[in-house]
Amino acid sequence: MRIASMEQYLSRRESGFRSWGDEDFVMRRIYTTMNMFNSYHANLRPDEAGRHTGAIFNLEFNADGNVLVAATERKCVLVFDAITQKEIVKVPDAHTDSVNCIKFFDERLFATGSDDFTVALWDLRNMREKLRVLHGHSNWVKNIEYSSKDKLLVSSGFDGSIFTWDIASHTEQGLISQRVFHASGLMRCRISPTGDKLVLCTSGGYIMIIHHLDLTTLHKDLSGFRPGIYRLMQLGDQYIPQAAKYDHVFSRRQKKNRVELVTDFPEQNDAEMIMALQIHPHCRCMLTRNVSCDEQSEWTCIHDINEEVPTAESEQEDEVKLKRRHPSSTSSRAASTSETPPSTLEGSEVTSARPTRRVTRGLHLFRYNPTSGRGGSAAVARYLNDRPESFIPDIWAAEVTVQERATRQNRAREANNQVSGYNFVYAISSGVLPLRQAAAAAAVSQRQPTTGTDCPPSTEEATAERSSSTSSTSSTSISTNGTTVRVEIGTRRLVPFVATTAPELKANGHSILVNAKKLLYYASETNTKPGFIKEPGFSADGRIICSPYGNGVRLLGYSADCCDYPSYKTFDEVKQSPRQLVELAHITEHQDVVLCAKFSPREPLLVTGCNSGEVTWYRPNL
Structure with missing residues (x-):
């Protein structure tokens, strides 16, 4: 039987009685009564608020929960006493550009990352100068982690690189460092509290989990x-030898640094840029915030972070797949020599590489205009018939430059048409498929829809833009190795990353790994000021998610009764059918959009920072 009031709960507790649901009741009472009680700018004039700090990009408590450090837009680092909420130190020029992130690696030492491409080390006992400045990144440093297991500081930035730093080493050249991994479109990386997992989120619509993490061998294992x-x-459901030769990193036989990709999101959420990432305090799940491809919505999602439990049958299947794809080391080397593509596609980037014996022509690009009127698939088929050896469109990709997308969307709105997102999509011949021209042409012609609308087939997990357009006729000039071909293309729906069917792939025994379903919970968010990254966070017990929501925050739970993480039985049900997070409280206290939120690790104390530079403190009103 549930208790009716806090007084009854305390009375039962004093008497030594406990009933099911007591803890849920107390936690719900605590979190649903959170109210603002102090503000950093409460005693400042309105014209002074945020003038010297700018936006608050990140907030971080030390392990004891008695110190809070804020990273700000205008190069400042602010240090607060979490007990009195008073500013105790202000470093006005902590970096030469915006400060993005903060990470404590013990009670007094912490690191900051900045848009000046550096990481700085600080000691709370002497904030007048930095302990050390770490150089290595070639773009904005957006994330810092610390692995207590390996005693290494881990930094990542928009250059796509992940560096490890041995903070205990002191050489004439600085700390001993190593670039251990690189991923295009890297947004955030997090290390689990237990230190056995590294999670990456990207602007390509996928999350990467590295299980059984060993930072000392990561570079070698995933080279x-x-x-x-x-x-x-x-x-694309298309076999690419350059990618498939790394199947072993997904194998359950990989003892260290095993890779898993997470790609499932809510049905209405065509996730593209996954901006923020947090890991549950007890390493039960991971929390992300993403922007959909249309840039009109943002979503908070919770995915299972635990490794899928292998079975004897699944291990046997892995072994069969590996043998089928790599029957011997000699044949594997031969395949990699003869079928290595002349270019490497990493996310949206196209980088040329040395030509191989099989392919010497490099990439061929078809540029399609989705506003044109007729013959997309047929035009490609006709082109294949005319040029049987020069072009096989086995990969479809889209331009993904954010600036270009925004420019095109504005242009489309000004023209009062229905086009949104990308205006062009590229069909790419990677040269990796030994397909005959007739088979490729037949595969393309089979894609021709019977409804009269020519478009590439849809892909449920496509990470690039999906847009619709009105029917009109136009022609597009394309260039393939110096030869310009004019093709008229028509489509009403633009779906990038679609490949032509190649029946020979299955006949040859090639298989492509399918990612496990990991989505558990989700919530739709506001899209206020879409150019800013909003950082959600877990409470110290992991029951509550604090998510920036407009000029305030929402406290979200797994259920209306504020229960703890789902039990094993409920967990299986949720994994089969993901559920919406439940809003327990909605607090609006800021004058501008909230960018970050952080719970104290020791008590039910919440702090938020907003775009105007205000820092606000909340606690329960029992």
């Missing part, structure tokens, strides 16, 4: 692996 290429192979 040459490009998750963007592998994801492209999955999306």
